[in-house]
Amino acid sequence: MKRHERMNALLELLGERGSLEVEEAATALEVSAATMRRDMDALAEQQLLTRTRGGAVLSAVTYDLPIRYKRGHHGDAKQSLARSAAAMVERGSVVGLSGGTTTTEIARALATRPDLAEPGPQPHLTIVTNALNIAYELAVRPQIKTMLTGGVAHSRTFELTGPYSELLLGEVTVDIAFIGANGMDPETGATVHDEAEGRINRLMAQRAGRAVVVTDSSKVGVRCFARIGGPETFDTFLTDSGIADSARREFEERGLPTVLAEPEADEEDGR
Template sequence: MSRDARWSALLDLLAEQGRLDVDEAAASLNVSTATIRRDLDQLADQQMLVRTRGGAVAHGVSYELPLRYRTARNAPQKQRIAAAAAAMVTAGDVVGLTGGTTTTEIARALALRGDLAEAGGAGRAPALTVVTNALNIAAELVIRPQIKLVVTGGVARPQSYELTGPLAGGVLRQITLDVAVLGIDAIDPVEGVYAHHEDEADTNRLLAERARRVVVATDSSKIGRRAFARICATGAVDTLVTDTDAPAAAVAAFEEAGVEVVTV
């Protein structure tokens, strides 16, 4: 198991339990106690947790795993979802991308599309316009000459790298999108689409409202769940791209609600 994978697993356990014991964590991850102690010391140095005698505790009651430590979760599914969602974009589109691990993979898939690279850049007009409120996505796309990049203003959330608030809204209200691709925290066929934080939900909602087509890209672990803040109703979603582990009953319910479901 790589260091990043161990750190992600340790932070997951900490989020679930609020406290970690070195011996129990070592047994859970099948590594030595010395490795766990070293990992906890390094995570404490980054202020990700508080070291205690024999283990660690979370900084507070509310604990959220930062984006860079969530990238390994369900990675194969997210890459397949990303490829399918990126294939729905055509040259000349204006695409909105929210923050998140799956949308980051979508941005990478768009950047690597050969047809877009041939159609734009090198003295030609960009083949694609991407509007995003995610700093990490912007950093990856800014070097791609075939992509015109528009970044919203706003206040940055370190956990998700997303810009939110009135400044982000001010930019989004001035533009229109062909397609908005939403990274989300939960989606339910009856209740709708959710994010954990109300500021992210507000920005994502506005981005969806400015688009002619709304695509939700998420792995199946988030289907049938709710989170704190609703982004939009299920009826506002045109297409859901997810993996083949999505429950058949939920897929049928989404299709009954008028949502096209693509499983990969």
């Protein structure tokens, strides 16, 4: 595991547990205690965690970890989800993307899809997003028209929220929206940590002809503070094959069709 990937994973572990001892983190990430101390010290200098005697705790400024530090965690699952999501999009569509690591991967998959990446006199796709990092990545691609909502920037997730975001979303319609979530529970539905982000995510889903909640299976069964919605808001739940059969059945029984992302084909056996 490369250093940046290891630091991503360390921050993810802290996000899940709140605090970690050096030995505990070293065992989980299969490195020496000395290496883990150096990683913790480096992240503490960036104010992404706070060092304690013998370990670290999640810093007060990292309520939700910046996307650039989360890219490597569950990376294979997120890329598989992104490929499957991109395959749902028709050329010429208007696509809504909320903020988040999975939706960021969807944006990258769309930007590099061959039929959407080829040059042309007009954009092949329109993206509506409230995520600063997604807009930043797509703005340099002339084949994609990028519309960024206004609003107040969340310093930890790069998402714009507030009345200006709501005003713009209230004036547009999108063909398909992909909404990320921090938790996905059969009874509660999709949830996030922040109520303002939850409100914007729900509005974006409501403005879509088809609303897809997308998250890797590690979030299934998790409930966070702010609810986005369930079957009354979303048409489809896209996740990976790690979801338990019982959980998938429960989503289906509650009226939310669940689609499993296709894994990447194996070059040796063609699967």
